[in-house]
Amino acid sequence: MYTVLECVQLGVPDQALAFATRPRGPLPPGHVRVAVRAAGINFPDLLMLAGEYQHKPSLPFIPGFEAAGDIVEMAPDVMGWKLGQAVLVHCRTGAFAEELVAPDTSLLPKPAHYTYEQAAAFPVCASTAWAALVARGDLRSNERLLVLGAGGGTGLAAVALGHQLGARVIAVASTEEKRRAARQAGADFVLDSGKADWAMEVMNLTDQQGIDVVFDPVGGDAFHAAWKTVASNGRYLVIGFASGDRPSVPANRLLLRGASLIGVRAGEQLRRNPALEPLQRQSLAAWLASGKGRPLVSEVHPFNRAARAIARLGERQAVGKLILRIP
Structure with missing residues (x-):
C-alpha cells in the first residue's frame, strides 16, 4: 500500500x-x-x-x-x-x-x-516553454521575445530558453523579487507590469519595431497591453490565463498587423504530433545536462x-x- x-x-x-x-x-x-x-x-x-x-x-x-x-x-x-x-x-x-x-x-x-x-x-515549465517557443513560435536568434508573467515557473522557463536560443528577451513581472528572478534567468530587460505605460517602454526598447514573439500565460489586461507591441508578422503565443480573464482580439487587428495568434497546449501538441516527442526529449535532456536555466x-x-x-x-x-x- x-x-x-x-x-x-x-x-x-x-x-x-x-x-x-x-x-x-x-x-x-x-x-x-x-x-x-x-x-x-x-x-x-x-x-x-x-x-x-x-x-x-x-x-x-x-x-x-x-x-x-x-x-x-x-x-x-x-x-x-x-x-x-x-x-x-x-x-x-x-x-x-x-x-x-x-x-x-x-x-x-x-x-x-x-x-x-x-x-x-x-518538466512542465520546460516542456511548455519548448512547445511554445520552438515548436509553435519558431523563435530565432536575435528576434525580440516578450515574456509576460515572467516571475512564475513557466515564465522563467521561457526567459531561460529564449536566452539560450539567442533572442533579445524582455520580461514583464509584478514585483521586484519576480523581476530580479527574471533577470537572473537571462532577461535582457525587465519591466514592471504595474506601470500603466509598460507597453510603451517595450516599444522604446525595440526602437519602435515591436516584438517578434510574445509568450503570454497571463491573459486579461496584460494581453491587451502586449498586443499593442506585436511587430508586423509577429507571433502571439497564448499559453494560459493566470489572470482569470480570457480576452479576445478583433480579427481586423490580426489583418492590420499581419500577425499570428497561436494557442499552445504543450501536452496535446505531442499527442497530436508524436513525431515531435523525440525531438523534445532530446532538447530537454540537453537543457538539463547543460545546467543552464535551472x-x-x-x-x-x-x-x-x-x-x-x-x-x-x-x-x-x-x-x-x-x-x-x-x-
Whole structure:
C-alpha cells in the first residue's frame, strides 16, 4: 500500500483533496514504478481541482503533472533504465503520491547537480516553454521575445530558453523579487507590469519595431497591453490565463498587423504530433545536462500541507516554483 493525495470532489484545494491509500498493481508493459521524492505544483492543478481545466479526469483522481524520484520497479520489456536510477517524470495525473507508475517514455534522467526538488520543478515549465517557443513560435536568434508573467515557473522557463536560443528577451513581472528572478534567468530587460505605460517602454526598447514573439500565460489586461507591441508578422503565443480573464482580439487587428495568434497546449501538441516527442526529449535532456536555466524553487512544502501549498498559486505571489516534498 502507498499514500496518495486524491481529488474527491471539485472545488478549492482544502475541500477537494483528501489522503488515501492504494494497493500496488502490476506494471503494464513499457512502464516503471517510481518512488516519488518531490512533486511540482502548477497552476493547472488549481484549475483541474476546480473542474476548469481542459483535461477532466473522473473522480477520484490523483493530481500532479510532474515529479522526481527513484525507479523501484520496471516492466520486463523496459530498456535503457535501471533500478535505483533517479529520474524526472512528466504525467497527466498522479504525481501527488508516494509512488507513481508511468511509461518509460515520460522519463528523463535526473542530473547529479539537480536536487530532487529542482528536478521536480523542471518538466512542465520546460516542456511548455519548448512547445511554445520552438515548436509553435519558431523563435530565432536575435528576434525580440516578450515574456509576460515572467516571475512564475513557466515564465522563467521561457526567459531561460529564449536566452539560450539567442533572442533579445524582455520580461514583464509584478514585483521586484519576480523581476530580479527574471533577470537572473537571462532577461535582457525587465519591466514592471504595474506601470500603466509598460507597453510603451517595450516599444522604446525595440526602437519602435515591436516584438517578434510574445509568450503570454497571463491573459486579461496584460494581453491587451502586449498586443499593442506585436511587430508586423509577429507571433502571439497564448499559453494560459493566470489572470482569470480570457480576452479576445478583433480579427481586423490580426489583418492590420499581419500577425499570428497561436494557442499552445504543450501536452496535446505531442499527442497530436508524436513525431515531435523525440525531438523534445532530446532538447530537454540537453537543457538539463547543460545546467543552464535551472528552475528557481522558492518554496518547498511538506506533503501533509499540500492543499495549502496548491492554494498559494491562486494568490499569485509565488516566485518560481512551489514543490511538495514527499517522504
